[in-house]
Amino acid sequence: xxxxxxxxxxxxxxxxRVAIRYGDAALTFRETDQAAxxxxxxxxxxxxEAGERVGLLLGNGLWTVPLDxxxxxARVCRVPLNTRLSVAEHERMLADAGVRTLVxxxxxxxxxxELADRMDGLRTLSLGAGRPGDLDLLAxxxxxxxxxxxxxxxxxxxxxxLYTSGTTGRLKAAQHTQxxxxxxxxxxxxxxxxxxxxxxxxxAAPLIHASGTFVLPFWLRGARAAILxxxxxxxxxxxxxRLGVTHVNLVPTxxxxxxxxxxxxxxxxxxxxxxxxxxxMPRPVIEEAMAAWGPIFTQYYGQTEAPLCISVLSPxxxxxxxAPLGSCGQPGVDVELRxxxxxxxxxxxxxxxxxxxxxxxxxxGYLNAPELNxxxxxxxxxxxxxxxxxxxxxxxxxxxxxTSDMIVSGGYNVYPREVEDALHSxxxxxxxxxxxxxxxxxVEAVVAFVHRRPGAEVTAEELTAHVRPxxxxxxxxxxxxxxxxxxxxxxxxxxxxxxxxxxxxxxxxGR
Numbered sequence: 128x129x130x131x132x133x134x135x136x137x138x139x140x141x142x143x144r145v146a147i148r149y150g151d152a153a154l155t156f157r158e159t160d161q162a163a164x165x166x167x168x169x170x171x172x173x174x175x176e177a178g179e180r181v182g183l184l185l186g187n188g189l190w191t192v193p194l195d196x197x198x199x200x201a202r203v204c205r206v207p208l209n210t211r212l213s214v215a216e217h218e219r220m221l222a223d224a225g226v227r228t229l230v231x232x233x234x235x236x237x238x239x240x241e242l243a244d245r246m247d248g249l250r251t252l253s254l255g256a257g258r259p260g261d262l263d264l265l266a267x268x269x270x271x272x273x274x275x276x277x278x279x280x281x282x283x284x285x286x287x288x289l290y291t292s293g294t295t296g297r298l299k300a301a302q303h304t305q306x307x308x309x310x311x312x313x314x315x316x317x318x319x320x321x322x323x324x325x326x327x328x329x330x331a332a333p334l335i336h337a338s339g340t341f342v343l344p345f346w347l348r349g350a351r352a353a354i355l356x357x358x359x360x361x362x363x364x365x366x367x368x369r370l371g372v373t374h375v376n377l378v379p380t381x382x383x384x385x386x387x388x389x390x391x392x393x394x395x396x397x398x399x400x401x402x403x404x405x406x407x408m409p410r411p412v413i414e415e416a417m418a419a420w421g422p423i424f425t426q427y428y429g430q431t432e433a434p435l436c437i438s439v440l441s442p443x444x445x446x447x448x449x450a451p452l453g454s455c456g457q458p459g460v461d462v463e464l465r466x467x468x469x470x471x472x473x474x475x476x477x478x479x480x481x482x483x484x485x486x487x488x489x490x491x492g493y494l495n496a497p498e499l500n501x502x503x504x505x506x507x508x509x510x511x512x513x514x515x516x517x518x519x520x521x522x523x524x525x526x527x528x529x530t531s532d533m534i535v536s537g538g539y540n541v542y543p544r545e546v547e548d549a550l551h552s553x554x555x556x557x558x559x560x561x562x563x564x565x566x567x568x569x570v571e572a573v574v575a576f577v578h579r580r581p582g583a584e585v586t587a588e589e590l591t592a593h594v595r596p597x598x599x600x601x602x603x604x605x606x607x608x609x610x611x612x613x614x615x616x617x618x619x620x621x622x623x624x625x626x627x628x629x630x631x632x633x634x635x636x637g638r
Contacts, residue, residue, distance in 0.1 A: 166197035
């Protein structure tokens with residue numbers, strides 16, 4: 128079954144049940160599918176060709192999911208743009224992907240206009256009122272045929288080109304196909320959740336990222352997607368009992384904000400599952416959350432290149448004195464894993480190595496990046512992740528760090544994650560990030576940026592004294608900088624590069 132087949136199957140099975148709720152509006156499965164058919168016919172009628180890449184500049188809303196389904200039915204490759212990025216970053220992505228048509232919502236008309244002014248030949252279509260001359264897809268939808276265009280599709284049709292680096296680093300778009308995205312749906316159902324018809328998943332994070340991957344698994348099972356415009360802790364907590372939410376997906380920063388906003392005492396009695404991932408979870412945070420909400424947490428580790436879960440830490444694995452909360456679990460049931468060295472050979476058992484994965488849900492490759500693809504694909508279906516990990520003696524995988532974030536100090540390798548975990552064990556530390564700074568003696572010196580908990584007092588000397596018994600001497604930070612906030616990407620990942628670049632400006636990096 129391909130991805131578009133899953134859309135049709137869910138609509139057939141569940142028909143008049145509510146599929147999507149957004150504010151006071153709702154769509155049934157039948158209404159969502161018919162809206163997707165109408166929008167697909169509008170896109171086809173507007174001259175968008177099968178296989179064409181179309182930019183999507185949309186926040187969360189009632190029509191986000193029907194438009195995604197419409198793109199599947201029109202054989203359009205979606206290029207979603209994170210709305211928090213700059214106009215220059217959006218322009219780079221659209222140009223790199225060869226996008227000629229941009230679909231935008233009314234709230235983002237101004238940004239769409241900026242892009243149209245900067246890019247010759249870019250056509251803008253609006254989802255609601257837009258720029259003068261824009262084709263309003265919602266207005267046209269009501270005049271279009273509700274018959275499924277039923278275009279022939281192939282397993283290798285690329286349906287999604289999702290950029291994985293918009294604020295720092297090299298621009299690259301991971302491509303997923305009809306077959307690989309269907310495998311993502313199966314992966315989620317096999318490893319993370321098994322929703323029932325009366326279940327409700329709350330979506331506050333942008334649907335273009337991990338939150339959106341849960342839509343189709345829940346759709347297949349007849350469960351409901353409750354969509355919020357964005358993440359506000361108080362509104363989010365209030366929505367759980369109001370909408371009968373049973374499942375949520377959070378990044379660690381979101382969970383920290385919920386707990387800091389009274390989440391420990393909030394009414395979350397309807398919740399059956401909290402899935403979290405995307406970045407490391409501080410142990411004190413997950414322990415506080417479990418004490419408040421119970422043993423309902425599941426962690427996943429995955430990437431845009433291999434979503435959603437390469438490995439899983441189940442709710443059962445979160446419980447007990449020896450719970451491996453610092454790990455990212457064990458390989459998914461549909462995943463093969465290897466830990467390899469820089470030459471692609473397996474490392475010895477117990478040693479750290481780069482995670483290589485082989486699974487049906489891995490990407491088809493990066494768009495327009497032959498050199499990067501050559502460096503990423505090992506052959507025979509194996510994909511390098513650029514993440515370094517090790518396995519403990521119980522078979523749980525522990526992420527050490529990104530290969531690109533590794534610090535080489537005095538000839539020794541220092542993985543920032545290990546230092547950050549030691550710093551997080553101090554009760555005054557809310558968040559931290561560790562990077563390498565230029566150093567005449569050591570080449571790179573370990574520097575920690577620390578954001579303290581509200582009202583907490585701790586000095587740099589006290590922190591280094593705290594971590595010294597926990598780390599080898601060369602891993603102890605040579606300097607601690609206190610900051611008001613740790614920079615993060617639009618999806619909540621810590622941007623070590625943004626901190627590192629401050630320290631290396633004007634220096635000869637030699638890396």
